[in-house]
Amino acid sequence: MDIVLLFAMVVGLMLIGVPIAVSLGLSSMIFLMMLSDASLASVAQTLFSAFQGHYTLLAIPFFILASVFMSTGGVAHRIIRFAIAVVGSFRGGLAMASVFACMMFAALSGSSPATVVAIGSIVIAGMVKVGYTKEFAAGVICNAGTLGILIPPSIVMVVYAAATDVSVGRMFLAGVIPGLMAGGLLMLAIYAFAVYKKLPAQPWAGWSEIFEAARDASWGLLLIVIILGGIYGGIFTPTEAAAVAAIYAFLIANFIYCDMGPFKEKGAGGAMILWRGLSIFWHKDTKKSLFEAGKLTIMLLFIIANALILKHVLTEERIPQMITEAMLSAGFGPIMFLVVVNILLLIGGQFMEPSGLLIIVAPLVFPIAITLGIDPIHLGIIMVVNMEIGMITPPVGLNLFVTAGVAGMSMLNVVRAAAPWLAIMFLFLIIVTYVPIVSTWLPTLMMGPEIITK
Amino acid sequence: MHHEPTSRLGQVIDDIEETSIALCLGLMTLITFANVVARYVMNSNILWALELTVFLFAWLVLMGASYAVKKHIHIGVDVVLNAVSPGPRKILAILSVAACLAFSILLLIGSWNYWYPFITERAWLETEDIPMPGMFMFLADWFNEGERYEKVPRFIPYLALPLGMALLTFRFLQVGWQIITGKLDKIIASHEVEEEIEQVRAQAEDKREDL
Numbered sequence: 001m002d003i004v005l006l007f008a009m010v011v012g013l014m015l016i017g018v019p020i021a022v023s024l025g026l027s028s029m030i031f032l033m034m035l036s037d038a039s040l041a042s043v044a045q046t047l048f049s050a051f052q053g054h055y056t057l058l059a060i061p062f063f064i065l066a067s068v069f070m071s072t073g074g075v076a077h078r079i080i081r082f083a084i085a086v087v088g089s090f091r092g093g094l095a096m097a098s099v100f101a102c103m104m105f106a107a108l109s110g111s112s113p114a115t116v117v118a119i120g121s122i123v124i125a126g127m128v129k130v131g132y133t134k135e136f137a138a139g140v141i142c143n144a145g146t147l148g149i150l151i152p153p154s155i156v157m158v159v160y161a162a163a164t165d166v167s168v169g170r171m172f173l174a175g176v177i178p179g180l181m182a183g184g185l186l187m188l189a190i191y192a193f194a195v196y197k198k199l200p201a202q203p204w205a206g207w208s209e210i211f212e213a214a215r216d217a218s219w220g221l222l223l224i225v226i227i228l229g230g231i232y233g234g235i236f237t238p239t240e241a242a243a244v245a246a247i248y249a250f251l252i253a254n255f256i257y258c259d260m261g262p263f264k265e266k267g268a269g270g271a272m273i274l275w276r277g278l279s280i281f282w283h284k285d286t287k288k289s290l291f292e293a294g295k296l297t298i299m300l301l302f303i304i305a306n307a308l309i310l311k312h313v314l315t316e317e318r319i320p321q322m323i324t325e326a327m328l329s330a331g332f333g334p335i336m337f338l339v340v341v342n343i344l345l346l347i348g349g350q351f352m353e354p355s356g357l358l359i360i361v362a363p364l365v366f367p368i369a370i371t372l373g374i375d376p377i378h379l380g381i382i383m384v385v386n387m388e389i390g391m392i393t394p395p396v397g398l399n400l401f402v403t404a405g406v407a408g409m410s411m412l413n414v415v416r417a418a419a420p421w422l423a424i425m426f427l428f429l430i431i432v433t434y435v436p437i438v439s440t441w442l443p444t445l446m447m448g449p450e451i452i453t454k
Numbered sequence: 455m456h457h458e459p460t461s462r463l464g465q466v467i468d469d470i471e472e473t474s475i476a477l478c479l480g481l482m483t484l485i486t487f488a489n490v491v492a493r494y495v496m497n498s499n500i501l502w503a504l505e506l507t508v509f510l511f512a513w514l515v516l517m518g519a520s521y522a523v524k525k526h527i528h529i530g531v532d533v534v535l536n537a538v539s540p541g542p543r544k545i546l547a548i549l550s551v552a553a554c555l556a557f558s559i560l561l562l563i564g565s566w567n568y569w570y571p572f573i574t575e576r577a578w579l580e581t582e583d584i585p586m587p588g589m590f591m592f593l594a595d596w597f598n599e600g601e602r603y604e605k606v607p608r609f610i611p612y613l614a615l616p617l618g619m620a621l622l623t624f625r626f627l628q629v630g631w632q633i634i635t636g637k638l639d640k641i642i643a644s645h646e647v648e649e650e651i652e653q654v655r656a657q658a659e660d661k662r663e664d665l
Contacts, residue, residue: 017535018550019528019642021519026557040564044615047561048568051512055504058511061479062486113647121654236490243486290476297479298518299527305515351531405651 025306050305056162062242065293067109069249072260075220076118082213088202092194098123102144103183107224110155113402116145120406139417142403146388151179159355163362168238169231173443260285307359349390381439478514502583509611516618523625530642551630558623565615572609580605
């Protein structure tokens, strides 16, 4: 089996410490040279067409940029304040508020580790201060942070859409209800645990605090309205929506929140104010944010571009078709198939960065899913939820590393702390996998039934 | 985790690379935004906006990949590396640099083979929409037998491939040398927010000192 050799090579290279992007690219090139007469020039062409041929992927740098502008300083604080005002007065309120804050931050950023850093660096210390154990706090954040890729906008969903040619808009909408559900389940579990353990509650701050905190946070939260509203209103494409979101976040961070740029320090107004306003374009904070977002874009897109080379190899060798035939002739029904997909992704997700994994696995399982009559959007959400779980399971769970760093705990302790909440995510995965309507109801309602062409 | 360049030259090159990355992304965002504005306010599209953005995107990532090698930003799996003792770790690191070099050299050859026709027998091939600025028209004399370009010729955007891969090869060689001389023990980062976590930790330390 050549295909087994190919994947063994990818995993082997990764394990000795080769960057993921290089492992994918090099294995594909070696495989191509061994088994076909494809030229190296065609590989270079595939690499370039990752950018030229995938307009959808262009949304990723813009979403990253919007999220970087939104993460400069105060937005996380404002969201947390609002979350505490709303749910803080329940037993275990601070932990529930952390989950709620993660959900809201997920709606501003498309990445899970970013969510853990932004929210976790503030609330873990806060929870410890009012008497929660550090393990409890870290476990909650580690799990809730995974919502970053399920609640739109989500970079992983953009990648899935690019790999399978489904609509980004539909994917985003499909993530809304599962996202709310996962957050709700986590909060319920925390509440039950808090009542049982008699965890502390925050004092009720009153409706005025809720309104005030909401007003303060609303400038940031409006971002998600612009993105979703813009896409579903047909005003702009998802890529344009991302660019508009980035510009919006830039203006809010500079002029409304003053978390960055020339207005961060209070100073003289008057005639100079116009000049200061203009100086946002060359201010060092602007450059720094652009550079940070650029760096992340380079890292992520280099993986995706190389995963696309591997995808190209797989389709060239007709491997998806072979797997489809093998699976169908083995008599796999939809349920068995979904179990296999779940297991495959859970294992893969422990070794690989979610976007790269999706690019590779999606074309392998997509044709089978269509043949078996599984909805492509539903499949996409299943994959995203699997990635979430992959992020919190050892050995290479991304969120585990990040939480360990943010909370100042050892990896092993974080794994132990996250484990009980992992059970809830598994329960959630089962619901999402076998109740397709959770994912497909909202997009069908908003955008009409889907036309499956493949 | 800070890899400050030691020499003055290194500092200048860092600055150039970082500014280009920021500028590239900034331009992409502004052009795409301007196109939306043009459509709704002036009822017309900027014809070349999409194509130019896509090419900037390609340049950003293909050229940026080498910067990411220099700053150890590319992520990978480091469980095995962390589990073994320094001796074997060095061997593994040298092996992985060798793999990286194989990758970048193969791609460099491929990129050159792909790009070369675009500047020789197919130098007349133009991009779809991006108009050719007059000041670069000397390229027409050099490569296109004097025939003027209406649009930017394709060998310009595609240049990102050979150039990017050459730079990548150079940076891998550099990192390889650092590993052999023992200045570095691995070429990968374990996740995308390593720097942010360093900052969070540094802040926590500061607070502890304040108390």
